[in-house]
Amino acid sequence: MKIGQISVFIENESGRLFEVTDLLGKNNINIRALSLADTSDFGILRLIVNDPDRAYTLLKENDFTVGRTEVLAIEVPDDPGGLAGVLGVLSENSLNVEYMYALVETSSDCAVMIFRFDETDKAIEVLKGAGYTLMEGKKIYEI
Amino acid sequence: MIWNEDFETLPREALEALQLNRLRAMLENVYARVPFYKKQFDEVGVKPENLKTLKDLSKFPFTYKQDLRDNYPFGMFAVPQEQVVRIHASSGTTGKPTVVGYTRRDIDTWSELMARTLSGAGVGKGDVMQNAYGYGLFTGGLGAHYGAEKIGASVIPISGGNSKRQLMIMKDFGSTAISCTPSYALNLYEIAKEEGIDMRELPIKVGVFGAEPWTDEMRRDIEEKWGIDAVDIYGLSEIIGPGVAFECVEAKKGMHINEDHFIVETIDPETGEVLPFGEPGELVFTTITKEAIPLVRYRTRDITIIEKEPCKCGRTFVRMNKVAGRSDDMLIIRGVNVFPSQIESILVDRKGILPHYLLEVDRDGNLDTLEVKVEVSEELFSDEIKNLQTLAKSIEKDIKDIIGVTCRVRLVEPKSIARSEGKAQRVIDKRKK
Numbered sequence: 001m002k003i004g005q006i007s008v009f010i011e012n013e014s015g016r017l018f019e020v021t022d023l024l025g026k027n028n029i030n031i032r033a034l035s036l037a038d039t040s041d042f043g044i045l046r047l048i049v050n051d052p053d054r055a056y057t058l059l060k061e062n063d064f065t066v067g068r069t070e071v072l073a074i075e076v077p078d079d080p081g082g083l084a085g086v087l088g089v090l091s092e093n094s095l096n097v098e099y100m101y102a103l104v105e106t107s108s109d110c111a112v113m114i115f116r117f118d119e120t121d122k123a124i125e126v127l128k129g130a131g132y133t134l135m136e137g138k139k140i141y142e143i
Numbered sequence: 144m145i146w147n148e149d150f151e152t153l154p155r156e157a158l159e160a161l162q163l164n165r166l167r168a169m170l171e172n173v174y175a176r177v178p179f180y181k182k183q184f185d186e187v188g189v190k191p192e193n194l195k196t197l198k199d200l201s202k203f204p205f206t207y208k209q210d211l212r213d214n215y216p217f218g219m220f221a222v223p224q225e226q227v228v229r230i231h232a233s234s235g236t237t238g239k240p241t242v243v244g245y246t247r248r249d250i251d252t253w254s255e256l257m258a259r260t261l262s263g264a265g266v267g268k269g270d271v272m273q274n275a276y277g278y279g280l281f282t283g284g285l286g287a288h289y290g291a292e293k294i295g296a297s298v299i300p301i302s303g304g305n306s307k308r309q310l311m312i313m314k315d316f317g318s319t320a321i322s323c324t325p326s327y328a329l330n331l332y333e334i335a336k337e338e339g340i341d342m343r344e345l346p347i348k349v350g351v352f353g354a355e356p357w358t359d360e361m362r363r364d365i366e367e368k369w370g371i372d373a374v375d376i377y378g379l380s381e382i383i384g385p386g387v388a389f390e391c392v393e394a395k396k397g398m399h400i401n402e403d404h405f406i407v408e409t410i411d412p413e414t415g416e417v418l419p420f421g422e423p424g425e426l427v428f429t430t431i432t433k434e435a436i437p438l439v440r441y442r443t444r445d446i447t448i449i450e451k452e453p454c455k456c457g458r459t460f461v462r463m464n465k466v467a468g469r470s471d472d473m474l475i476i477r478g479v480n481v482f483p484s485q486i487e488s489i490l491v492d493r494k495g496i497l498p499h500y501l502l503e504v505d506r507d508g509n510l511d512t513l514e515v516k517v518e519v520s521e522e523l524f525s526d527e528i529k530n531l532q533t534l535a536k537s538i539e540k541d542i543k544d545i546i547g548v549t550c551r552v553r554l555v556e557p558k559s560i561a562r563s564e565g566k567a568q569r570v571i572d573k574r575k576k
Contacts, residue, residue, distance in 0.1 A: 005526070009519045009524050009556060010556070011556045011559065038528075039528060039532065041555075042519075042531070042554050042555070044527075044528060063558050065520065065521055065556065065557050066521065066524075067521065067524050067525065067526050069526045099527065116527075
């Protein structure tokens with residue numbers, strides 16, 4: 001239910017993003033989804049990869065500051081208002097989204113969005129109750 | 144203009160005889176009255192009567208800032224409380240401030256020394272002196288104030304800050320002299336420019352600048368922009384405050400040390416060995432007239448060179464060059480003393496770990512800037528931007544609240560700060576030429 005996400009601290013310097021992706025690529029780690037949040041000084045690269053454990057160790061060994069977080073991959077109906085529907089449910093239940101980004105692949109007729117919540121367990125309960133599908137980590141890693 | 148011709152131009156032999164007499168009395172006094180000194184002298188086995196010549200002073204132990212802290216607040220005082228008429232204190236770098244006291248006579252001495260300082264700058268009766276040094280526990284404001292009153296100048300006790308008001312008063316009251324930090328003088332100039340005021344057209348003719356290190360280039364810059372003479376002054380609260388040494392406007396070549404009140408030595412900061420004048424070393428002062436808190440061989444940590452050559456102004460006191468650096472790692476940022484160790488203790492308060500850090504001091508226009516680079520370790524890292532920004536902001540706030548300096552915290556990647564082989568380099572001071 002919960003998906004392992006890797007986050008990397010990156011200074012705003014040319015080439016740093018390349019170094020991360022290059023390192024992962026050379027070690028056969030496939031990036032499923034990513035988002036880059038940045039400020040004037042630094043950025044945080046968040047990654048969903050096919051092998052989070054190995055990616056974590058690899059980045060750490062190469063002196064990157066890495067964190068692991070659990071996120072949810074939610075199937076969002078690929079229609080106008082689809083995402084608004086999900087957010088509406090979250091809002092009604094006072095669940096705050098820390099951040100979100102899209103997964104490239106689709107699952108059946110749905111788009112897949114990655115969500116980070118402070119209260120992940122509550123989010124699972126609420127979303128399931130509202131009839132939404134949460135993707136299993138295994139499925140995402142193997143896409 | 145020499146305020147006190149009798150003392151300021153004493154021939155060397157007479158001056159040294161006077162110093163020896165005063166020093167002997169001072170050593171006897173502290174040995175009898177300050178338990179700290181009795182213990183210290185006994186430990187190294189010296190007695191006040193061992194002082195036969197001025198050279199014998201080197202047999203006596205040093206006093207450190209830490210000794211004042213250890214004896215906080217009044218343990219170093221040599222007079223009973225009822226004789227203390229004034230108490231000042233330093234900012235308190237790592238917790239407890241350094242407390243100093245003055246008797247009635249100490250205040251008179253201090254006023255006399257500041258009268259010499261201001262006279263040396265060419266300020267006299269009839270001048271209007273705008274005193275923009277801070278008033279309060281800091282010694283700058285009141286020190287300059289009393290000196291200016293003593294020479295009969297009209298003092299404007301405006302204290303620091305509030306620049307537009309400073310300019311208005313300078314214009315309306317016709318200030319002819321200003322005392323403040325040199326960086327504030329440049330700051331005032333910038334604001335005057337914005338306000339459409341030409342400093343060169345104001346009646347002001349001289350600036351008495353101190354409380355922070357500055358260069359000769361900066362002097363020329365201020366003199367050009369303000370159309371004034373700019374002189375340097377030196378002092379530290381432990382010795383008396385401003386007025387320990389001052390530049391004469393005639394030569395502007397180093398600061399005359401008031402040697403009839405303070406004996407100066409330069410030492411090798413590593414070995415403590417006394418160096419001949421003319422060689423760079425750490426300044427060490429012994430007060431020989433102070434009553435409330437006399438200090439024997441106080442280590443200032445300031446590195447400079449003492450010049451013995453006579454000055455064209457006629458004063459016979461030796462002169463100290465501008466302070467070239469510190470023998471500890473203290474930084475002076477916008478007049479505030481900052482030790483890297485203070486920043487360290489603020490950083491270590493986060494999650495109990497000390498990240499690698501680097502202080503970068505620079506100058507933006509006329510203001511010192513401090514950037515604190517902090518390496519983001521896994522313990523500090525968060526996948527949420529807001530957490531990292533909150534972390535940076537809270538460090539900035541603590542540094543402002545605890546140390547009193549505004550800074551910018553920049554979070555950087557691990558190992559992006561160069562590791563040194565020996566002692567970690569914690570500071571890059573880009574202000575130095």
